[in-house]
Every structure is written in C-alpha cells, then in structure tokens.
Amino acid sequence: MKNNFQKQVKLLSGVLSIFLVLIFILFVGLFYLKNNPSFLQPELEEELVEISKEENDQIENGIHVQTGFIDDEHMDLVIQNCTSCHSAKLVTQNKMSEEGWKATIKWMQETQNLWDLGPNEAKIVSYLAKNYAPEAKGRRANLEVVEWYELK
Amino acid sequence: MNRRKFASKLTLATISGVLGTKLVFGNQMPRHYIPLGLQDPDPFKLFQKDSEMVLLNDKPWNMEAQAHLLNDKVTPNKFMFIRNNGQIPEKIEGKSWTLTINGESVKQKKEYSLAELKSKFKNYTYQLTLECGGNGRSEFNPPAKGNQWTIGAVSCANWTGVRLKDVLEDVGIKSDAVYIGYHAADTHLSGDSKKEPISRGVPIEKVMQEETLLAFEMNGKPIPIAHGFPLRLVCGGWPASASGKWIHTISVRNQVHDGAKMGGTSYRVPCETVAPGSKVEDANMCIIESMPVKSLITSPKSGALVKKRNTVTINGHAWAGELQVSKMECSIDFGSTWQTCHLEQPMNRLAWQHFKVAIDFPKKGYYEIWARATDENGKSQPMVLPGWNPKGYLNNACHRIAIKVV
Numbered sequence: 102m103k104n105n106f107q108k109q110v111k112l113l114s115g116v117l118s119i120f121l122v123l124i125f126i127l128f129v130g131l132f133y134l135k136n137n138p139s140f141l142q143p144e145l146e147e148e149l150v151e152i153s154k155e156e157n158d159q160i161e162n163g164i165h166v167q168t169g170f171i172d173d174e175h176m177d178l179v180i181q182n183c184t185s186c187h188s189a190k191l192v193t194q195n196k197m198s199e200e201g202w203k204a205t206i207k208w209m210q211e212t213q214n215l216w217d218l219g220p221n222e223a224k225i226v227s228y229l230a231k232n233y234a235p236e237a238k239g240r241r242a243n244l245e246v247v248e249w250y251e252l253k
Numbered sequence: 254m255n256r257r258k259f260a261s262k263l264t265l266a267t268i269s270g271v272l273g274t275k276l277v278f279g280n281q282m283p284r285h286y287i288p289l290g291l292q293d294p295d296p297f298k299l300f301q302k303d304s305e306m307v308l309l310n311d312k313p314w315n316m317e318a319q320a321h322l323l324n325d326k327v328t329p330n331k332f333m334f335i336r337n338n339g340q341i342p343e344k345i346e347g348k349s350w351t352l353t354i355n356g357e358s359v360k361q362k363k364e365y366s367l368a369e370l371k372s373k374f375k376n377y378t379y380q381l382t383l384e385c386g387g388n389g390r391s392e393f394n395p396p397a398k399g400n401q402w403t404i405g406a407v408s409c410a411n412w413t414g415v416r417l418k419d420v421l422e423d424v425g426i427k428s429d430a431v432y433i434g435y436h437a438a439d440t441h442l443s444g445d446s447k448k449e450p451i452s453r454g455v456p457i458e459k460v461m462q463e464e465t466l467l468a469f470e471m472n473g474k475p476i477p478i479a480h481g482f483p484l485r486l487v488c489g490g491w492p493a494s495a496s497g498k499w500i501h502t503i504s505v506r507n508q509v510h511d512g513a514k515m516g517g518t519s520y521r522v523p524c525e526t527v528a529p530g531s532k533v534e535d536a537n538m539c540i541i542e543s544m545p546v547k548s549l550i551t552s553p554k555s556g557a558l559v560k561k562r563n564t565v566t567i568n569g570h571a572w573a574g575e576l577q578v579s580k581m582e583c584s585i586d587f588g589s590t591w592q593t594c595h596l597e598q599p600m601n602r603l604a605w606q607h608f609k610v611a612i613d614f615p616k617k618g619y620y621e622i623w624a625r626a627t628d629e630n631g632k633s634q635p636m637v638l639p640g641w642n643p644k645g646y647l648n649n650a651c652h653r654i655a656i657k658v659v
Contacts, residue, residue: 190309194401235394238392244621250557
C-alpha cells in the first residue's frame with residue numbers, strides 16, 4: 102500500500118517535470134520566434150524585385166511609354182479611371198468631341214459598371230477632348246503607303 | 254526585366270493567389286507551362302498569329318489582318334482577325350463541355366455533351382465568310398467610337414459542325430419561336446460575374462439555314478481558343494458578332510433576343526439614313542442582318558513599284574453577305590473606266606469568291622487600283638464612304654491599293 106503510494110508520487114513528479122521541461126522549451130521557442138518571425142516560414146529564396154517607378158512612368162516624345170497616352174494635365178486620372186477594365190489602346194485609338202467622350206462615359210456607367218467619377222469627370226473629359234479630338238477626314242482620305250517595294 | 258524573374262520564382266500557391274482562383278490539377282501542370290492568365294502578353298505567340306497582324310487592343314484582345322495577308326483562298330488561323338467584347342475564358346474543359354438549349358419557345362429544355370452533338374447529328378463543313386460589323390470603322394467622319402478596324406476584320410475559313418436546325422428539331426421548338434440568343438463563357442471586362450460581355454442572336458429564318466452551324470472545328474482542327482473553342486455558333490454572311498464563341502447555351506426566344514449588345518447603338522444602324530454626326534434615338538435603330546457587298550485586293554500588297562512593260566496580276570476576294578457576287582471590276586483611273594475581272598463561283602453559299610485580272614498601265618506614274626463588286630441584286634460597292642451611322646458599321650467602300658509605274 103505504502104509502496105504503491107510512493108510509486109504513484111514518483112510517477113506523478115516525473116510526469117510533472119517532463120511537462121515543466123516541455124513548457125520551458127515552448128517558452129524559449131516562442132521567445133525565439135518572436136524575435137525571428139521568419140523562422141517557421143517555408144524557405145523561399147528571397148530576392149527583392151524592383152519595379153521601378155521611373156520604368157513605369159517614363160515619358161518619351163510626349164507619350165507615356167507604358168500606356169501610350171499623350172502626356173498632359175490629368176493623364177494620371179485617366180490612367181487610374183480608364184484602364185482598370187480595358188486597355189488604354191481602346192482610348193487612344195478613338196477620337197471624340199467633348200460631347201462624345203461624355204456620352205461614352207455615361208454609356209460605360211449605365212452598362213459597363215463604370216463608377217461615378219465625381220469631380221474628376223470634368224478633368225478627364227477635358228484631357229480626352231483636348232488630346233483625342235476628332236479630325237476632319239472627308240469622305241475618303243488619301244492612301245498612305247508605309248513602304249514602296251519593287252514588285253517582281 | 255525583373256518582373257520575369259519574379260514570376261519564375263512564384264510557387265503554385267502564389268500563382269493561384271494571383272489568378273484569384275484555384276488551379277485544379279495544378280500538380281499535373283507541365284513544368285514549363287505557364288497558365289494563360291500569367292503569360293507574357295505576346296498575343297502573336299499566344300494566339301499563333303502572324304507577326305504582321307495588327308494589334309488594336311489588348312484588353313480585350315482585338316487584332317486585324319492587313320489586306321495582303323488575306324490572299325489565301327481559305328483563311329488560315331494565323332491571318333484570322335480576333336474580335337472580343339470581353340475576356341477570353343481562362344479554363345475550358347472540352348471533354349465536359351455541354352450545350353443547353355432552353356428558352357420560352359422550346360418544348361423542353363435539353364442538354365447535350367459535346368461528344369453527343371458530334372455523334373448524334375450529321376457533320377457538315379462549309380467555308381463561311383465572317384466579317385466584323387465594324388470592319389472599316391476607322392474611315393468614318395465624324396469618327397465612330399470603338400476599335401478602329403481598317404479593312405482586316407474579315408476571314409473565310411472552313412467550319413465543321415452540326416446544323417443548328419437539326420439540333421433544334423431534336424429538341425422540339427414551339428411555333429412562336431422568332432429568334433435565338435446565345436450565351437457564352439467569356440467574362441465581362443469589369444469582372445462582374447452577373448454581366449455577359451455579349452449575348453447576341455439571329456432570327457429563326459437564319460437559324461434554319463443549312464449553313465448555320467454549331468461548329469467544333471476550324472480548318473479541320475479543334476477551334477483555336479481565341480476563335481471559340483470548343484463550340485462556336487457560325488452564322489456566315491452576318492456581322493461576326495452573331496457567331497458567338499465559347500457557346501454553352503442557346504435560348505430559343507418568342508421575341509427578339511434582348512441579350513447584351515442587342516440594343517442601343519450596338520450592331521445596329523439608323524433605320525432611316527441620317528446625316529453624318531446625327532444623334533439617333535434608340536427607337537430609330539435597326540439590327541444589322543446581312544453584311545453588304547464588299548471586296549478586297551489581296552495581291553499585290555499596296556505600295557508596289559512596277560516596270561512599265563510589265564503586266565500586273567491583281568488577286569482578291571469578294572463577298573456579299575447572304576447574297577452572291579455577280580460582277581467584279583477594277584479601275585486604274587479612280588473609277589473613270591472599269592475593267593471586268595474573272596470571278597470564281599463560291600465554294601458554297603456564304604463563302605467569299607476569288608477574283609483575278611491582268612492590268613497593263615499606259616504610262617509611268619502613280620496609280621490606284623480600285624476594286625468594286627456588285628451583288629446579285631445589282632448593288633455595287635460605293636466609291637466613297639456609305640451612310641454614316643453612330644458606331645461606324647457597314648463600311649463597304651471600294652478597296653484601293655497604290656502602285657507606281659516606273
């Protein structure tokens with residue numbers, strides 16, 4: 102009976118000390134992790150990738166290289182609002198009057214989920230109407246030949 | 254470019270994150286395969302197009318040919334224009350693809366697997382002219398809104414499939430059916446999953462034509478992804494937007510189909526002609542049906558320098574929507590005199606016809622060769638722009654090339 106009690110105490114104290122060691126290790130571990138948060142992250146070969154602002158915002162000959170927009174006041178607003186759904190090419194290949202650009206914005210708001218442009222609308226329309234205005238083309242333009250070549 | 258290095262370091266999990274969708278069977282993805290959504294946007298490689306094709310738009314993808322690229326009698330994929338209203342679907346499983354036929358005017362809704370369609374109904378192959386309604390838009394004055402197509406948004410490939418009328422006969426349609434509308438897997442540019450980028454259709458009379466196909470092959474191979482894999486409705490001779498790509502549903506309607514791009518100024522022109530630049534009420538706009546008579550000089554390429562004593566052979570194609578072309582002429586003096594060209598019969602109804610003429614030049618100088626087709630009803634192509642309309646459709650003015658005799 103007494104022997105049995107002593108055995109149980111021994112066993113219990115053994116288990117307790119194991120727990121103590123485990124808790125200690127856990128604390129040390131947590132402390133380490135707190136100071137070295139990347140320790141448990143999978144090993145990713147890290148390399149900083151720089152997408153430089155200059156590369157994206159370069160202007161060459163008055164044209165914004167990345168989008169092809171004409172560099173002018175409010176171009177940034179046009180890029181922000183007009184190129185998240187469609188390509189800048191859909192803007193730059195078109196030519197419209199102020200009224201035409203306004204109607205296009207209205208159509209996109211009614212049918213294509215374009216948001217309310219608020220006070221930016223007037224700025225965007227003025228940029229577009231100034232830089233992408235219609236030119237009179239007449240009923241038939243002259244042919245443009247890119248390159249003359251000898252026909253064999 | 255640092256961006257490329259970045260992409261190569263991404264794990265599968267990150268790729269899924271970027272795409273905003275789980276890559277099913279990602280573990281089976283070939284090691285060198287880059288998912289469509291992440292590919293370098295080189296559309297020429299992506300869609301296997303010739304480098305001389307002209308990119309008009311990259312979101313959505315729109316690309317056209319140049320006249321001299323279209324010289325083949327049957328247009329190969331590499332020279333076929335791409336027209337999209339929305340984003341090309343990213344994941345298409347041809348094997349599990351189904352076509353549902355529904356709508357007010359079907360006796361019961363029915364679904365077919367692709368394999369069932371192919372085996373249950375007789376297969377037919379037709380060479381069919383598909384021209385974008387807005388081909389030639391760039392010439393309109395005042396300018397019309399949209400992709401500024403010049404002359405290259407036309408093709409005439411071989412399409413293989415089953416007749417839509419055979420399928421509808423199997424489903425059973427009610428006597429009040431007047432129109433069909435297609436629904437497809439492409440996605441709206443805004444990302445709104447409730448919106449369809451385009452859902453057009455044709456009247457039941459067009460549906461019942463033998464050449465109106467549910468096609469699964471183009472030029473003898475599965476349809477390329479940009480052209481509607483795995484199933485495309487093909488309605489030759491009509492604005493190509495009626496030939497819906499990536500079709501999963503056809504609705505048989507008891508009214509004119511009212512899907513996206515069926516109303517407003519989309520693929521519609523003023524019912525009564527208007528002065529250039531006029532504002533036209535929606536109620537006065539009518540849906541475009543058959544495309545008008547038109548032709549294209551595909552050889553030589555514009556800009557040829559020719560020796561005076563040499564005869565120049567002109568080649569090209571002519572087409573007239575639902576009709577046949579009955580006469581083809583060329584002029585080297587801006588339409589003062591016309592020379593009749595040799596004109597071939599079409600391979601089948603709704604296919605373009607090839608023409609040829611040998612031309613001698615009286616003296617040195619700058620010339621333009623003008624081509625003019627006349628349809629079986631006696632209507633010819635105009636030499637200047639035809640009637641102005643708000644979206645710049647149906648420009649069938651004579652095609653011209655420049656030649657210098659030296």
